[in-house]
Amino acid sequence: MRFQQLPLLPLIWGTTIALTQSPIHALSPLLPEATTNELLHLHRHLIEIESITENEYEVGQWLSTYLKKQNFTVELQEVSENRYNVYAYGGEKRSTSILVSSHIDTVPPFWPYYHNKTTDIIGGRGSVDAKGSVAAQIVAVQGLREQLNDDISLLFVVGEETGGDGMRAFSSWSERPSPAHEVVIFGEPTEGKLVCGHKGMLQLTIHVKGKAAHSGYPWLGVSANDILSEALSKLLVLRNGGLPSSEKYGNTTMNFGKIEGGVAANVVAETASAKIAVRLAGGTPKIVYDLVVEALTDVKAGAKQAGGDLLIERESEGYPPVNIDCDVEGFETLTVNYGTDVPLLAGEHKRFLYGPGSIFVAHSDHEALEKKELEQAVLDYRRLIIAASKVEHHKTQEVEEL
Template sequence: MSQSIEILSKLVSFDTVSRNSNLDLVDWVVAYLADLGVECQTFKSPCGTKANMLATIGPDVPGGVVLSGHTDVVPVDDQIWATDPFELTQKGTRLYGRGSCDMKGFDAICLAKVPEMLKANLKTPIHLAFSYDEEVGLLGAIELAPRLAEILPDVKAILVGEPTEMKVVEQHKGFMYLKAVFEGIEAHSSMPYLGVSSNVAATKFMSALVAMDEEFAASKDNNSPFLPPHSTINIAVISGGTAGNIIPNKSVVDVSIRVMPEEDVNAIVGRITAEMDSIRSWMQDQDPACNAILDLDADTYGLRKEPDGQAATLCRRYSGDNSDNVVSYGTDGGVFQKAGFSVAICGPGSIDQAHKPDEFIEISQIEA
């Protein structure tokens, strides 16, 4: 078994679904690197149950590159797997396991290459930066990026090894998550004049979002490499109401928006906020005790094409890929770019396999 497969097998065995701690995995990586004489810095999450990790291989001089991976994986709940998702299983030319592709495969390759890096007499350092909670809002990278900017201000490029089948990706959409809560007044459904339906308020809100989504689609840029070539709104989870004869008093709508990297996010936020304001007024005109509350984070961390694209140039030199690629999913890369780094995405495995049951990576991708 190759060293990368052996390490991948170890990494997959840690159940680092984002809701769990990643500390056992980080401890294992720290010990593995310590055996090779490489020291790590770990940075605990605010809650203390998770950690980001940074290791430097090569000379202690400014510059160099960062290889960035995340340690968390998406859940396997309600998925039917043919094998144990937390035990790397080889079948034919594939290795199955949660995270094999997204993105412990890349993490394993980086770690397996450390002995070679140590022997290579590097002129500038290679830094390994592994984050937590990428899959749940890039939380680890949001903590890590300012630290990297402080510790490694002269780094030339950050390469994020998300699964792109080794294509060089210079742009991706950003991601915004919002929750809208509508507090109405409960009443018997035979006396609607005594209540204010939170479900009606939520429906007005969702109608506005659907109209906005259709507007995004209608104003698409046909020259854009993105598929679809516009921002998109997903009404993800709706809850509200208790019984057929009750005017409901609480409704919650969870929404996710994938934002084109060049889109004016503040304009979108402004429109959604205005919509909520108008619905709140409509509710409070009927009863001042009503409310409509919006919880929204305007940072979307899309990845924009860089004019001089240092990271992309470097990736192209190594991968040989010269095509212009974009992806519609988000990565830690947008966070690092916002912190001032040059960033490109390039890694083994295909996003088609990520997040699904029976996630796999081709052995050829991991041993290449």
């Protein structure tokens, strides 16, 4: 919980006192009225545009127009048909030392915007994850552009919610700004705290092939559902203490997210599949993948002997636990269990992860945050940007001295 030092206030008899108020809900106002109004205007418009992953075109176009009106140079990078990353910078300085980034896609379904002005609760799909970060970042950067001589840029990507194809595309973009950014500030809901790291990720799909038959004569077929059930039971044993752990991130978790199989109750299932998400607290994706393969060795052998088969598909390379810089004075810190675009941006750079709102309401039908969380985020992003600019100034001095 942060405290803010307020101005010295004169008392009736001419002396002064310093007031410190807490928590942030007691501070009013945090920003000038015009700044708050612009923040709320931007946040609202972003939420009102439905941008579920794969449908980010409209929000990207609107955001591009908005940034151009704020005197940014804007470039759109096509990721796939009608899907664009938005890269913006001031003036002609395309390659900047500092990059501020978040994502403009959301999970389904769409929930409309609302603002309860009695409680100052603002909700709707993306209000927290991550359009709250996007709005606060833009307003924060606008207030510091002149001070930083426009040595800062913005990147808003598509596809973060389904594997990060937007950030991967930017990372490998042939026109990516060079030299690469030295400090990157990422936006995700972090309860207004700096994240010191998050778990790794591995996504798997188990595919099972059997043989269809009439359910009255099951011995004439090979049930893919039976094979898959046996495989999942083996993985239940594995996840109960058989996966890597660490003091920093706790236990590795394994979620059976989507299970499909068969066509009807009276038909022996010919195919079945299960999509699995593993959040790594330790080890590497390869280590965990090898553990899964070992756990299912006997199930696969039995399936093949019966005339079926079992295949384990890695949906992507995945990544191990991600350590993130959190050495900025005055911020509370935490680690989180969700994945981000942080490990997907290639290159050597100092990286921070911060944003307003809580992950516990993200992806839900009650996704919302308080207005003052947004306002505080503008102040905190400015603090992070200033801290990042000092890091860059120090590096420049070191290079000049060599």
